[in-house]
Amino acid sequence: MNELLFVVFPYVCLTVFVVGHVWRYRYDKFGWTTRSSQLYENRLLRIGSPLFHFGIIGVFFGHVVGLGVPESWTSAVGVSEGLYHLLAVTLGALAGIATVVGMVILIYRRRTTGPVFSATTRMDKVMYAFLATVIVLGLYNTLIANVVGAYDYREGVSVWFRGIFRFSLHPELMAEAPIGFQVHGLIAMALFALWPFTRLVHVFSAPLGYLTRPYIVYRSRDEQQLGSHRPRRGWDRVDR
DSSP, X not given: OHHIIIIIHHHHXXXXXXXXXXXXXXXXXXXXXXXXXXTTOOHHHHHHHHHHHHHHHHHHHHHHHHHHSOHHHHHHTTOOHHHHHHHHHXXXXXXXHHHHHHHHHHHHHHHHSHHHXXXXXXXXXXXXXXXXXXXXXXXXXXXXXXXXXXXXXXXXXXXXXXXXXXXXXXXXXXXXXXXXXXXXXXXXXXXXXXXXXXXXXXGGGOOGGGGTSOSSOOOOSOGGGSOSXXXXXXXXXXXX
């Protein structure tokens, strides 16, 4: 059972995550969007969206450090266990609370604003349920693990998680973890499997090109004034 839950299931979910995104991008490019509902309601969106998105970015980087960076590495750069747990509690709690508050506002907005609720699909509802469960459990586990200190996830869950990508599997470590960490890990993996089929795909469509693209497409009538130097990216000449 441990191998099924903490080895087979994660690999199945991650495979669906990768293959599903490739499929979605190839066959559903027009559906690769957040399906914005800003036109229907803007007041609550202006409050909830920044709280949720900035909070979830903080949660993401917290997981990068907590799961991806071994304890020996942080100790090597002079970060003691006491300082690490203090930062994990303060920064993790702030990011987690901001994410939860923002998500509550967005879900309330979606449920109480008629046009927004009408545009909500069944997959949206499933996604919100999984996402909310993962975030709340993660916040609970972080506070319990770092405040009470009864379980060191950096010696258990983190080693198991890194082992998935290194093909050095340790399902027994997750089997020994508290039930809250086990459920959090399994639902997070299930969320990865759902990801390609929801609006979460917009995470991989950040409009970074807006930072460097020109404001307008400029066409000159005088070829003599164009010069012979190579134009900057985004300012390529176009045929008239």
